Amino acid sequence: MQKIKIKSPATVANLVCGFDILGMALNEPYDIMQVQLLNEPNVIIRNNDYFGLPEEAEKNVAGVVLLSIIERMKNEIGFEVEITKQIKPGSGLGSSAASAAGAAIAANHLLDNIFSNEEMIQFAMNGEKLASGVKHADNISPCISGGITLIRSIHPLDIISIPAPDLYVTVVHPQIEVKTSDARQILKKQILFKDAIRQWGNIAGLITGLIKNDHDLIGRSLEDVIIEPVRSILIPGFDEVKKKCKEAGALGGGISGSGPSVFMLSKDESTAKAVEQVMKEVYNKIGIDYNTYVTRINKRGVEVVSG
Amino acid sequence: MQKIKIKSPATVANLVCGFDILGMALNEPYDIMQVQLLNEPNVIIRNNDYFGLPEEAEKNVAGVVLLSIIERMKNEIGFEVEITKQIKPGSGLGSSAASAAGAAIAANHLLDNIFSNEEMIQFAMNGEKLASGVKHADNISPCISGGITLIRSIHPLDIISIPAPDLYVTVVHPQIEVKTSDARQILKKQILFKDAIRQWGNIAGLITGLIKNDHDLIGRSLEDVIIEPVRSILIPGFDEVKKKCKEAGALGGGISGSGPSVFMLSKDESTAKAVEQVMKEVYNKIGIDYNTYVTRINKRGVEVVSG
Numbered sequence: 234m235q236k237i238k239i240k241s242p243a244t245v246a247n248l249v250c251g252f253d254i255l256g257m258a259l260n261e262p263y264d265i266m267q268v269q270l271l272n273e274p275n276v277i278i279r280n281n282d283y284f285g286l287p288e289e290a291e292k293n294v295a296g297v298v299l300l301s302i303i304e305r306m307k308n309e310i311g312f313e314v315e316i317t318k319q320i321k322p323g324s325g326l327g328s329s330a331a332s333a334a335g336a337a338i339a340a341n342h343l344l345d346n347i348f349s350n351e352e353m354i355q356f357a358m359n360g361e362k363l364a365s366g367v368k369h370a371d372n373i374s375p376c377i378s379g380g381i382t383l384i385r386s387i388h389p390l391d392i393i394s395i396p397a398p399d400l401y402v403t404v405v406h407p408q409i410e411v412k413t414s415d416a417r418q419i420l421k422k423q424i425l426f427k428d429a430i431r432q433w434g435n436i437a438g439l440i441t442g443l444i445k446n447d448h449d450l451i452g453r454s455l456e457d458v459i460i461e462p463v464r465s466i467l468i469p470g471f472d473e474v475k476k477k478c479k480e481a482g483a484l485g486g487g488i489s490g491s492g493p494s495v496f497m498l499s500k501d502e503s504t505a506k507a508v509e510q511v512m513k514e515v516y517n518k519i520g521i522d523y524n525t526y527v528t529r530i531n532k533r534g535v536e537v538v539s540g
Numbered sequence: 541m542q543k544i545k546i547k548s549p550a551t552v553a554n555l556v557c558g559f560d561i562l563g564m565a566l567n568e569p570y571d572i573m574q575v576q577l578l579n580e581p582n583v584i585i586r587n588n589d590y591f592g593l594p595e596e597a598e599k600n601v602a603g604v605v606l607l608s609i610i611e612r613m614k615n616e617i618g619f620e621v622e623i624t625k626q627i628k629p630g631s632g633l634g635s636s637a638a639s640a641a642g643a644a645i646a647a648n649h650l651l652d653n654i655f656s657n658e659e660m661i662q663f664a665m666n667g668e669k670l671a672s673g674v675k676h677a678d679n680i681s682p683c684i685s686g687g688i689t690l691i692r693s694i695h696p697l698d699i700i701s702i703p704a705p706d707l708y709v710t711v712v713h714p715q716i717e718v719k720t721s722d723a724r725q726i727l728k729k730q731i732l733f734k735d736a737i738r739q740w741g742n743i744a745g746l747i748t749g750l751i752k753n754d755h756d757l758i759g760r761s762l763e764d765v766i767i768e769p770v771r772s773i774l775i776p777g778f779d780e781v782k783k784k785c786k787e788a789g790a791l792g793g794g795i796s797g798s799g800p801s802v803f804m805l806s807k808d809e810s811t812a813k814a815v816e817q818v819m820k821e822v823y824n825k826i827g828i829d830y831n832t833y834v835t836r837i838n839k840r841g842v843e844v845v846s847g
Contacts, residue, residue, distance in 0.1 A: 254741040385745040386738070391760060393748055422733055429736040429766075431693070434561040436740045438692040440747045441700055453698060459736075 236269045237342050237540030241335030242531045243320045244327035245402070245496050246371040248381070249455045249487040250435035255395075256327075256371040257381045258531035259402055262319045264331045265538070266295070268339035271311035274303050281317040294329045294360035295336035301359045302340045302348075312340060321524075324406045325490035330372030333360025338377060338535040351390055353377060365413045372490065379534035381443060397530045398446045401505035403483070405474065405512035406494040408522040411467045416491035419463055428458050448484055448500055455485030455498070468493050470515045477511045502527070543576045544649050544847030548642030549838045550627045551634035552709070552803050553678040555688070556762045556794040557742035562702075563634075563678040564688045565838035566709055569626045571638045572845070573602070575646035578618035581610050588624040601636045601667035602643035608666045609647045609655075619647060628831075631713045632797035637679030640667025645684060645842040658697060660684060672720045679797065686841035688750060704837045705753045708812035710790070712781065712819035713801040715829040718774045723798035726770055735765050755791055755807055762792030762805070775800050777822045784818045809834070 242263045248255040271277075276290035276299045290296030299312045314336065320328040337353040348356070354377065358368040370392065374382040380397040384390075438454030441447070465471040465488060478497045479485060482504040486497035495512070499505040505527045516523040549570045555562040578584075583597035583606045597603030606619045621643065627635040644660040655663070661684065665675040677699065681689040687704040691697075745761030748754070772778040772795060785804045786792060789811040793804035802819070806812040812834045823830040 251740070251744065253737045254744055383741070383744050383748060385741045385761065391745070393745060393757065395748060420733065423730045424733050424736055426727065426729055426731050426766075429731055429739065430560045432736065433558070433740045433743045434690070434692045437558065437561060437690050437743050437747050438698070438700060440744050441690060441702060441751065444748065444751050450692075450700060454692065459733075 235343070236267065237339050238265065238267045238538040239335055239339050239540075240265060240536045240538055241331040241338075242376060242534065244330055244372040244375045246327065246490040247460070247488065248439070249457045249461070249485065250432055250439055252457070252460050253369065253371060254384050254436075255381065256375040256384070257397065258375040258379045258534055259326070259404070259526070259528050260531045261526050261528040262326065264320055264335060265317040266332075266335045266339055267315040268336070268343060269313040270343045271313055272309075273311050274308035275311035276300055276303070277313040279315045281315050282319075284318055284322055286318070286322065292363075294332040294364050297363045298333045298336040298356050298360045299340060301356050302337070306344070310344075321406065323410055323412075325411065325488065325492045325494040326404065326406065327372035327376060327490065329360060329364035330357070330376045333357040334373045334376035335535055336360070342537060342540065350377060351392075354390065354392065375534065377534050379532045380530065383440070395440060396444050397532060398443060398448070398451070400484070400530055401499045401502055402526075402528050402530060403478070403497045403499060403505045403508040403512065404489065404494055404526040404528070405509075405516065406524045407469065407516055408524075409469065409493050411492040413491045416464055416467060419467070420460060421463070424459055431458050451498065452484035455487065457487055461487050464488055464492060468495065469521060470519050471495060474512055474515050477515065478508045481507045481511045483508045542650070543574070544646050545572065545574045545845040546642055546646045547572060547843045547845055548638040548645075549683060549841065551637055551679040551682045553634065553797040554767070554795065555746070556764045556768070556792065557739055557746055559764070559767050560676065560678060561691050561743075562688065563682040563691070564704065565682040565686045565841055566633070566711070566833070566835050567838045568833050568835040569633065571627055571642060572624040573639075573642045573646055574622040575643070575650060576620040577650045578620055579616075580618050581615035582618035583607055583610070584620040586622045588622050589626075591625055591629055593625070593629065599670075601639040601671050604670045605640045605643040605663050605667045606647060608663050609644070613651070617651075628713065630717055630719075632718065632795065632799045632801040633711065633713065634679035634683060634797065636667060636671035637664070637683045640664040641680045641683035642842055643667070649844060649847065657684060658699075661697065661699070682841065684841050686839045687837065690747070702747060703751050704839060705750060705755070705758070707791070707837055708806045708809055709833075709835050709837060710785070710804045710806060710812045710815040710819065711796065711801055711833040711835070712816075712823065713831045714776065714823055715831075716776065716800050718799040720798045723771055723774065726774070727767060728770070731766055738765050758805065759791035762794065764794055768794050771795055771799060775802065776828060777826050778802060781819055781822050784822065785815045788814045788818045790815045
């Protein structure tokens, strides 16, 4: 195989009470990447979109991932990549992870799948390091595997797939900028022990609810007493959106990644669409531009479209 | 029914990374309680053991539970109770919870089961309040229901039963005193955010491992970076016991409740017995008296023996 075309999905990291340990893949939005194998150690990148992302390999998320693969392959290969990005950078929907994971999986296919899932996650984390300064896997891992994944530990890497129920996801991306570094800086280094206990009660409830497909338990457990109260200040309209979405029937939800996107889970499509309507009304009233998505949990991860 | 005899099991609260939210019932040890219905508002208690626990109803764990039930029944009934306690008070094996939950369940049987599980937990928590000053349910709940239970929240009470794998449990109770109040006092009010994240990664892993019956995942997740490093100082030999038990094949384990008992989970009986041998060797060497138990996770909770 010399050429491949893949779809790399958006992802929601954190999942409310699962800060830094949970992530979930979405059917939409997704990026398209075409990757071609070269026989010299070079990375050529073309961005087929309007986001103005860098095309120098060292400065591009997909680029650094591919460079690390080329290095592992003893500089005997290279890649040419065309990226059609549909997940907006800075949306909180795992835009950099889609590039990083997509690049790693596409390259692995072109190399006859010589790398394990764990190796691909390690390669892809180089892209996250470039994008946010931190090697984290809570977007990359669900992007690669689909569904919901638990990153129990980063050192050593311990990733567990959590059975994902057939839920609908509504997302609103208000068009404001929240820098991941700011969103991280705002968090306190110390937290109250009693808040931590409440949080791990909720994470235990959420995991149980997801595995047992218990929608009410999922809803009750989608509570974050530590990060959300601090970070939601950066997202205009957050409290109103959350309250009204739950009144409209959403099981619950919260900030996607470090924001500004907000996601809500619903049992069925009609509720998910009613939730979308509520989100639109709030941001129309506030006067902030936005995108919305009504989608489902993606159970496949990065997919080969052709090649 | 006028008279009933029940077995009320020992319980392990916390389960390492599940501080204040998880509890597990054991087949052994257990208390025996005989409870008789009276037709006047009185509680008569006889202790059929050598622990010297108070027999005045207001000062006795089972007594205050029964008093709260009598009050709810508009003072039209009373109870006579004989308690044969085999779970040593102060062992960290839920001795007070066994009295409290046993009293609530026995009374409920004698009253034709008019109270729900949740109401019985509420009654029984009065006993825990007397014993430790805090209304907590992490021993009571598995004592009543058996298996492993998650207390997602105390206010409002939200208890979820977690499927318990068929594991063996080895317990050592070194005969030293650790007061629950001291064990609680020693904990810090603030903890590092990064430690909390690691802890909720582990609790998520443990819940997944328990539900999926994944023994390796259970073992990897039985890690507590917050409470154990502080509390284990109160338990002589703890680090050595833990290290050697794992070398002997235990999946993992830690402090039972607030100690001093230490528990270890194993896949099979022969490993559980090898683990017991290791515990004996350590405490023989240190020169502290001890009891050990090799038992299993109890899946039934409080049981009626006759009545």
